Amino acid sequence: MKRNDATDWMWADALQMLAQAERLHRHMFRPARAGAAAWEPPVDVIETDQQVLILAALPGVDSEKVEAAIEDGVLRISGVRILPPELQTAVIHRLELPQGRFERAVPLPPGRYSAVAMQAANGCLLVTLQKAA
Known part of the structure; x- marks a missing residue:
């Protein structure tokens, strides 16, 4: 069964957005230095x-x-x-x-x-x- 090109494109975009959200989350909530x-x-x-x-x-x-x-x-x-x-x-x-x-x-x-x-x-x-x- 062959996947639809549109489905593949949407899935790739969704994975890219999830990876970007994870990078942003790690950046925003990184552990603090003492006193920072x-x-x-x-x-x-x-x-x-x-x-x-x-x-x-x-x-x-x-x-x-x-x-x-x-x-x-x-x-x-x-x-x-x-x-x-x-x-x-x-x-x-x-x-x-x-x-x-x-x-x-x-x-x-x-x-x-x-x-x-x-x-x-x-x-x-x-x-x-x-x-x-």
Whole structure:
């Protein structure tokens, strides 16, 4: 029984995408050096006429405990994600969300900012930078 060329092509693409996803996962969640961040959250950076919005995926992280600072045109977001106390003695069957210290350096669009606000938004941290007039 001969396979269809389209099926072979789709299967090859699927295998290539799986390999790429595995490489990305290994890169994002590599073991940390002592004192270094263990992982970097993915971010979206969106600019409007009045604001720059940075959305960092931080599920399970208390946004009140996240530090954010602008240094030399870069927004640095850092903190720690830890298992809730109820889960520390549980039998874990799968643990895909990264744990431990995180830090992300986000280059900002050129300009000056007059106000900074942070808030939790559906498992993410939303940082709003108001552009200076």
